[in-house]
Amino acid sequence: MTDPETLVSERLDQLLAERDPATTDPIEFRGHQYDLGLAWVHFPLGSGGLEVAPNFQREVDRRLRAARAPSPTAKHFFGLTMAGPTVVTHADEALRTRLLRPMFTGEEAWCQLFSEPGAGSDLAGLAAKAVRDGDEWVITGQKVWNTLAHLADRGMLIARTDPEAPKHKGMTYFALDMHAPGVEVRPLRQMTGEAEFNEVYLTEVRVPDTDRIGEVGEGWRVAMTTLMNERTTIGGGSGPPAKGSGAISEAVRIWHEEAKDRTDVVKDRLVKVWIEAEVLRLTNIRAGQARRVGNPGPEGSIAKLMFAEVNKRIYNLCVDLLGADALVDYDYTNRRSEQLGLVGPPGSSRKMFLRSRANSIEGGTSEIQRNILGERVLGLPGEPRNDRDQPWSQVPRS
Numbered sequence: 001m002t003d004p005e006t007l008v009s010e011r012l013d014q015l016l017a018e019r020d021p022a023t024t025d026p027i028e029f030r031g032h033q034y035d036l037g038l039a040w041v042h043f044p045l046g047s048g049g050l051e052v053a054p055n056f057q058r059e060v061d062r063r064l065r066a067a068r069a070p071s072p073t074a075k076h077f078f079g080l081t082m083a084g085p086t087v088v089t090h091a092d093e094a095l096r097t098r099l100l101r102p103m104f105t106g107e108e109a110w111c112q113l114f115s116e117p118g119a120g121s122d123l124a125g126l127a128a129k130a131v132r133d134g135d136e137w138v139i140t141g142q143k144v145w146n147t148l149a150h151l152a153d154r155g156m157l158i159a160r161t162d163p164e165a166p167k168h169k170g171m172t173y174f175a176l177d178m179h180a181p182g183v184e185v186r187p188l189r190q191m192t193g194e195a196e197f198n199e200v201y202l203t204e205v206r207v208p209d210t211d212r213i214g215e216v217g218e219g220w221r222v223a224m225t226t227l228m229n230e231r232t233t234i235g236g237g238s239g240p241p242a243k244g245s246g247a248i249s250e251a252v253r254i255w256h257e258e259a260k261d262r263t264d265v266v267k268d269r270l271v272k273v274w275i276e277a278e279v280l281r282l283t284n285i286r287a288g289q290a291r292r293v294g295n296p297g298p299e300g301s302i303a304k305l306m307f308a309e310v311n312k313r314i315y316n317l318c319v320d321l322l323g324a325d326a327l328v329d330y331d332y333t334n335r336r337s338e339q340l341g342l343v344g345p346p347g348s349s350r351k352m353f354l355r356s357r358a359n360s361i362e363g364g365t366s367e368i369q370r371n372i373l374g375e376r377v378l379g380l381p382g383e384p385r386n387d388r389d390q391p392w393s394q395v396p397r398s
Contacts, residue, residue: 021070048100086225109153111147113155114126136207154175181205254321305373
């Protein structure tokens with residue numbers, strides 16, 4: 001048998017020999033990449049993978065960047081980082097075959113349809129309902145804060161299929177066709193001036209049962225796969241400051257080139273946030289190593305929480321360093337990598353300061369992340385959920 005390193009190398013050589021990145025249509029190139037198992041190398045054979053360790057994906061990405069191969073655009077972020085792992089983990093073979101290839105090639109963009117006006121951080125409180133009608137489900141409800149839903153072809157949708165079951169048990173997960181009759185997307189204008197988020201209204205939308213991901217009533221379990229990948233991806237968004245990328249490098253650049261105030265006090269703030277960004281980078285490395293050996297720990301939630309807090313502190317500092325110049329407007333291309341905290345073009349700090357306010361909300365609020373870490377990692381007593389739970393004054397203290 002060919003060892004994994006040789007296998008990946010041979011497939012890369014084959015891809016670049018059979019499809020010239022400079023002249024091949026991007027969809028055709030990425031389709032051939034998928035067929036050779038170089039899309040998600042740790043996925044099963046036939047599903048865009050080679051069943052090798054996920055760390056080999058770094059070599060794939062490195063070789064393809066060096067060859068100037070086409071890369072996905074910002075609108076494909078949700079498919080590649082969240083929908084893909086969810087589909088390959090929980091969907092049947094027929095659904096994997098239908099969804100994964102166009103997801104990777106960029107023919108179908110995805111969005112996430114989880115939060116509702118009355119069920120944000122408490123996802124299990126959702127009210128959107130799905131009623132079985134033969135081989136279809138009829139879905140009615142409202143979703144909100146759906147990033148890039150106005151550009152999406154498919155949506156990761158959770159709906160309540162059994163209103164009598166405990167709220168964590170009565171949900172089912174679907175791959176929604178965003179172009180189906182009854183789906184209405186309404187953009188929400190943000191304080192940045194953009195409309196990245198949306199609200200989505202579902203009015204008796206018919207979804208075939210063949211577009212169901214996972215078993216009926218197992219939507220919560222399927223959603224956890226999506227959310228863990230989301231938190232890990234967002235938590236890793238600060239980038240490695242030692243290599244000159246990430247939000248912190250923008251703060252360093254401003255300090256050297258544009259800062260209005262270079263006192264020791266401000267320099268101390270810069271050093272402190274640099275240290276926090278570096279600790280976050282190392283935490284992400286540790287989380288990646290744990291995942292590769294099949295022992296994912298709490299680092300994903302830690303990184304997600306700290307990314308939100310550190311990113312806000314970095315851009316607060318950027319704005320303070322710029323002084324009144326931070327109020328000057330500029331031309332700015334809204335890319336998902338920049339939304340996640342990666343460094344934008346010079347002059348983008350004002351918009352990133354505004355955009356960073358969302359970091360502590362999206363992907364699970366910082367308050368919820370603290371609850372997860374306190375209750376599930378540290379073993380602290382949970383918050384009272386109803387009148388029958390003990391009030392905090394009666395919880396035993398050690």
